[in-house]
Amino acid sequence: MTGEQYVTEQGWLKASLTCCPLHPAGGCGFARHGSYPRKRPWGARIARWYCPLGRRTFSLIPDCLAARWPGTLQGVEVAVMTAETAPSLVAAARVLRPEIEEAGAVRWVRRRKNGVSDGLHRLRGLLPELLADCALT
Numbered sequence: 513m514t515g516e517q518y519v520t521e522q523g524w525l526k527a528s529l530t531c532c533p534l535h536p537a538g539g540c541g542f543a544r545h546g547s548y549p550r551k552r553p554w555g556a557r558i559a560r561w562y563c564p565l566g567r568r569t570f571s572l573i574p575d576c577l578a579a580r581w582p583g584t585l586q587g588v589e590v591a592v593m594t595a596e597t598a599p600s601l602v603a604a605a606r607v608l609r610p611e612i613e614e615a616g617a618v619r620w621v622r623r624r625k626n627g628v629s630d631g632l633h634r635l636r637g638l639l640p641e642l643l644a645d646c647a648l649t
């Protein structure tokens with residue numbers, strides 16, 4: 513499902529969490545706790561549950577959206593691919609974020625590039641037999 517499909521089909525209404533992550537056996541009063549909006553993609557909401565015993569909420573972010581970043585995972589992928597193929601981060605920033613100042617655009621690109629690179633390094637550490645010889649792109 514793309515971010516656009518998630519919004520159009522109101523995917524947060526179909527999200528389900530069958531048991532409390534803190535109390536899998538139940539008995540804690542775990543229940544749906546509405547949803548909250550995300551800025552991007554516009555119109556997206558995130559389904560949320562609440563455990564009264566644990567005094568904690570749990571949110572289900574769909575696979576198409578990036579956790580801790582606004583927007584979709586596809587948007588992050590496009591940013592990183594552009595950064596990897598552009599002659600410099602500045603050049604990539606000019607293409608990806610022409611509406612903001614260059615320094616901010618470079619930070620925006622660098623955060624995504626470093627985040628994906630860090631994730632790939634961790635994956636290689638977790639699956640060395642599979643990824644040891646792969647380029648981290």
Ligand SMILES: [Zn+2]
Binds near residue numbers: 534540541563565566
């Ligand atoms: Zn619970």
